[in-house]
Amino acid sequence: MTASATATVSAFPAVETERVTRDTRPLRLITCGSVDDGKSTLIGRLLWDTKAVKEDQAATLQRDSSGKQNDLGLPDFALLLDGLQAEREQGITIDVAYRYFSTDRRSFIVADTPGHEQYTRNMATGASTADLAVLLVDARTGILEQTRRHATIATLMGIRQFVLAVNKIDLTGYDRARFDEISHEFKELALSLGVKQITAIPVSALKGENVVYDGRASMPWYEGPTLVETLEKATARSNQTVGFRLPVQRVSRPGESFRGYQGTVAGGAVKPGDSVVVLPSGMVANVKQIVTFDLVRNAAVGGDAITLVLDRQVDVSRGDMIVSIDSQPMTGRSFDAQLVALQPDGIEPGKRYWLKSGSRRQRVSVAPASQLDLKNGNWTATDKLAMNAIGKVALSFDEQAVFDTYEQNRTTGAFILIDPDTHNTVAGGMITGRHSELGGIHKGDERVILSLPADLADRLMATEIFASRRHDAEVRHTNAGRAAEILADLDE
């Protein structure tokens, strides 16, 4: 079943030599969209039609489908994905399923994510590593708030290729006008999110039309590619390279004579002789050797798990980052980020969390600033983020932190927040830039300090103009007496 990688290479035009090596990796994709739009059925169908389902699994599927058969007498393909007992009982997806399949041209890793809002965290889990998102819409209901949420999260996480699958088209009598209407609305949504690569396909996941086999018999009006053809042509995410990055996972000291820094290259390339800096300490050294099990290598690139030996004694420990000297990441104590809140408690203002990025874990306090309103795409001011909210936040660290922007590097720009009490992962975040101590909200030199009754301040802050510049304002609640004292101090 698995296509050999060499077959994949030849499927790509020779001109793109640089891409070829990259695209022999499997394409990672997710399905997303609202509840019951048919995500699991679609992937089940994809596995079925690419012959990824073995006879014994097919027999189990037939057995498990009995009684739940649809009017068409077809098996319930979603059961190939919904492998948890609770999922089978409720007929919904709760957690991501990872599946592997291939065609003659390419192999794929697909994450089937849940549509339920309650399980948005599991959708985010699937989206974080995906190259492409297949957004499903039920042709009868069209685009819903959950479709928007998923499209937004997918974009935040860096996905720039969408396939819109207008599903259950069989239930609309293969209505072309309906397909055009939904595709049009979706293209507007995607463009507003900055995604330009969109392929819209009318699909019946259940009947297998335009999934692997074309649906010309029922939809002669559609002349575009099937889902699988689109996936075969998609590009895998590149690891944007701003410069060499090695988050140090561990220091290897098997004996007195050897000291190596082990980690996975998170961007850029390195070779012996290169000058590097250890962050956050700032110490400089040269690369002496790149050691791997097989041989001493003369270069390493993004994604390689290596052991780096430097030419001099420097203090390096887990959590440090070794980077190229001429293209360094940002260091500082405050950063701006966007994040998705993943747990029922949301993100509480001023609460201190653990932040993990690469191999580094440090304490951070998180100040939410605004939240995305999915209905209109506007950011509204807030100081707390509820579960599933997408927000902009300011991060303040006790010690120096080291990041690239997520835009520039999807590894060194990504982080998770961990609740120090429950130890659960409560948010996934992406660095947007440095929040410099004197820049940011303090950069406009002239300021006005107002003291207002709380209700009036609330109304002011609810206005659009205030919300849109919430980042520029500092707000503190206090009592009238204390406010008078502070203002009196200023008058001196």
Add this chain to the structure above:
Amino acid sequence: MSDSRNEAEAKGAAASKPPLDPHLKALENEAIHIFREVAAEFERPVMLYSIGKDSSVLLHLARKAFHPGRIPFPLLHVNTGWKFAEMISFRDEIVKRYDLDLIEHINPRGAAENVTPFTHGSARYTDIMKTEALRHALDAGKYDAAFGGARRDEEASRAKERIYSFRTPDHRWDPRNQRPELWNIYNGMISRGESVRAFPLSNWTEVDIWRYIQAENIPIVPLYFAEKRPYVERDGMMILAEDPRLELLPGETKQEGLIRFRTLGCFPLTGAIRSAATTLDDIISELETATVSERQGRAIDRDQSGSMEKKKREGYF
């Protein structure tokens, strides 16, 4: 080892060995990353070693991850006393060859209460000799992280499992409440008594495993290769008939045929397949045209749909 490849040969081949194809390379990098991360973040990791092909790949990756150092944690073999004899001799040779720290655990109830796959049925036997044994061994070693060779393509509930699979103090998996696991940032924070099962091979498929074994010259138990072997047919499975403890039931006869195993476990519960695949190339091409999944040969997975999830909730790997 009938695989007849030894370390010296493998090393010698290294210089001329063609580079791994990018797909296998990416899988290898990911696994090494996970090994290093767990070793750095946990106090007492251990690696489950079951002697099968996945364990062999896992062990190879662990050696790569910590090279030039030694593997910084012990291997744990939960033995049942009913493994194929060739598995045990293979294990002992590997331990010697690579200078590994191996801990073997056998549930004492096996001998004390005479628990066997024949007398207790496969479900009950697995419960005691595998699940319970594993829990005891992990508790005894106070391990806070245990590596396993499970792959998501093996079974529908595995497909749902995280790479760091969080377990409660009594080793339970709560599939409805798994921690989000974004990018390759793993959350290794746990409270006392809790633990994590870590699966570096999560994203590998069965074919990937074989292609990697071939590319890297990894030694495996000879039972994976076809050979003329004695067997009896029982419950629709071909059971290897070498162990003197296997008593023929009325109507059963010992037969001989060209067979091999797709997975290895306890010999009375593992069915062979008819095959003429005597080389890795044969195995891979056989696999690419296989019409049944590898789990088919395992009695434990056939008990009921969702049985793997149930076992995992109870602490099984």
